[in-house]
Amino acid sequence: MPKEALCLKVPKINGEKAVTTAHKLGLVNKELEVQRDNNYVYIPLAKSPLQNEAHALQKQAIKLEITTYTFPERKKHPKTPIEWLENKLPPSLLACVPRAMDIVGDIAIIEVPPELEAHKTEIGNAILQTHKNLRTVLAKVGAIKGEYRTRQYTIIAGVPKTETIHKEHGCQYYIDLAKVYFSPRLSHEHKRVASMIKEGETVIDMFAGVGPFSILIAQTHKRVKVYAIDVNPEAIILLQKNVRLNRVEGKVHPIQGDAKQIVKQKLRGVADRVIMNLPEKSIEFVGAACEVLKLEGGIIHFYGFTTVEEPLKKLEQRFRREVEKFDRSVTKILFLKTVRETAPYEWQAVIDAEIR
Ligand SMILES: C[S@@+](CC[C@H](N)C(=O)[O-])C[C@H]1O[C@@H](n2cnc3c(N)ncnc32)[C@H](O)[C@@H]1O
CATH class of the missing domain: 3.40.50.150 (Vaccinia Virus protein VP39)
Structure with a gap:
């Protein structure tokens, strides 16, 4: 939904500098999208600049002008799997999504509770979407057992693999989670x-x-x-x-x-x-x-x-x-x-x- 808000209007030539400075001064309304036309850049403001802030901006952007403008809202990029799943799962299920995961190399390991069994692929994908360094998500199946102290896993998202290279304290380790x-x-x-x-x-x-x-x-x-x-x-x-x-x-x-x-x-x-x-x-x-x-x-x-x-x-x-x-x-x-x-x-x- 577009919103009318306080706006810092600056000639295009000073636009990028003004955006950076306004951000540094904490003046920008981060919920709204900066707008541009052929001549000006329109920066949504959270508050009117104080005298020293206006001075700092003037140093960067000649002819700065405070006005109002209608801005579109900024698209939010979910940062956590829970945020990613917010509109995809009902609140009762969202509350059960695991908050913790183990990371071994580029593999995430989670415990999927029984009530989320039907949604495990969505959960795995949400983890991959919000952790760009990960390539695979595994769900634990049962406990660690046997002489070799291993566990079974189901691959729920990403590249189907259990092998990775894990870094710890400056050392690197080849690991196959299915075997060791x-x-x-x-x-x-x-x-x-x-x-x-x-x-x-x-x-x-x-x-x-x-x-x-x-x-x-x-x-x-x-x-x-x-x-x-x-x-x-x-x-x-x-x-x-x-x-x-x-x-x-x-x-x-x-x-x-x-x-x-x-x-x-x-x-x-x-x-x-x-x-x-x-x-x-x-x-x-x-x-x-x-x-x-x-x-x-x-x-x-x-x-x-x-x-x-x-x-x-x-x-x-x-x-x-x-x-x-x-x-x-x-x-x-x-x-x-x-x-x-x-x-x-x-x-x-x-x-x-x-x-x-
Ligand atoms: C809990 S893991 C610990 C591995 C490693 N120290 C670590 O911190 O990741 C225990 C290991 O002991 C090995 N193991 C079990 N019984 C053993 C035995 N009788 N002799 C030697 N190794 C054994 C298993 O194969 C497993 O790799």
């Missing part, structure tokens, strides 16, 4: 642990996935040796590619297999530090972690889940008891914290422990 585990929500943990490593250390990344701990450690340290183990052959193929992509050959050594067996076969007593990011099962590998540490001890970064029934303190006690079973002891808890919520009333937690 990866969570951008652990980005802070990857950085936190990498920043604790000292030059010269030997690190065992027991459940390495595509390498977000191992590769960052190698990229940010000159003299480190990282043994990166994973049982999932697809994760190891991607990890090997990521080692080359990030030029950390010779520092990160990918090994495919079960962490317990690999430790027994070839890595006993070599490590200064062990990373154990398999929260649902890490506790079963504490023996192997104790075995892989040097005789004098080292650091374990242990990930587990806490619940209302087993809060942080209890998880710590269980971890301590497990360490003691293997003739080692926890001499100091360096850090103990929940990292993120993983389900209602369930959190991923980390324990950094000094072991002797």
Whole structure:
């Protein structure tokens, strides 16, 4: 609907400068469209310019004239998926559209609630329309499960793919979400642990996935040796590619297999530090972690889940008891914290422990 509004009328020759200056001064009514004819530019104003503002404009635009003019309304470009869907979904459904999404490379991952199942393509398209850097939208199907900790997805919009390259802390990772585990929500943990490593250390990344701990450690340290183990052959193929992509050959050594067996076969007593990011099962590998540490001890970064029934303190006690079973002891808890919520009333937690 056209609207009559206060207008700054300037000769065309000064038009662009006047528009820029009026914007800088906060004078422009952004709901209305600037108009032009053969001789003048008409700028819709939100308020009359004060003396100093008029002076600033006069510096740019000779013969400035304040008048009224009829302007068309500016077309609004939706900035968020919710804005994009505003006139396409009834308000009751719009309220259920997921506000959060995970972004891995150029892929967005969302959780579509059952009531929006019939509209998932529209939601996917709304995400692509408002995030020009994304090419694919996936909807989660079920939970993360199985030995490889993977999840199924439905491709709901864009290029039909599950492979991408993800950037994190200056490193790049080939990831295939259908075949391997990866969570951008652990980005802070990857950085936190990498920043604790000292030059010269030997690190065992027991459940390495595509390498977000191992590769960052190698990229940010000159003299480190990282043994990166994973049982999932697809994760190891991607990890090997990521080692080359990030030029950390010779520092990160990918090994495919079960962490317990690999430790027994070839890595006993070599490590200064062990990373154990398999929260649902890490506790079963504490023996192997104790075995892989040097005789004098080292650091374990242990990930587990806490619940209302087993809060942080209890998880710590269980971890301590497990360490003691293997003739080692926890001499100091360096850090103990929940990292993120993983389900209602369930959190991923980390324990950094000094072991002797
Ligand atoms: C939660 S993911 C963590 C991946 C990676 N550390 C990260 O932060 O993205 C756990 C990984 O452990 C691997 N895994 C599961 N059981 C294993 C085992 N017995 N030995 C070695 N790796 C195992 C899975 O294949 C999966 O890639």
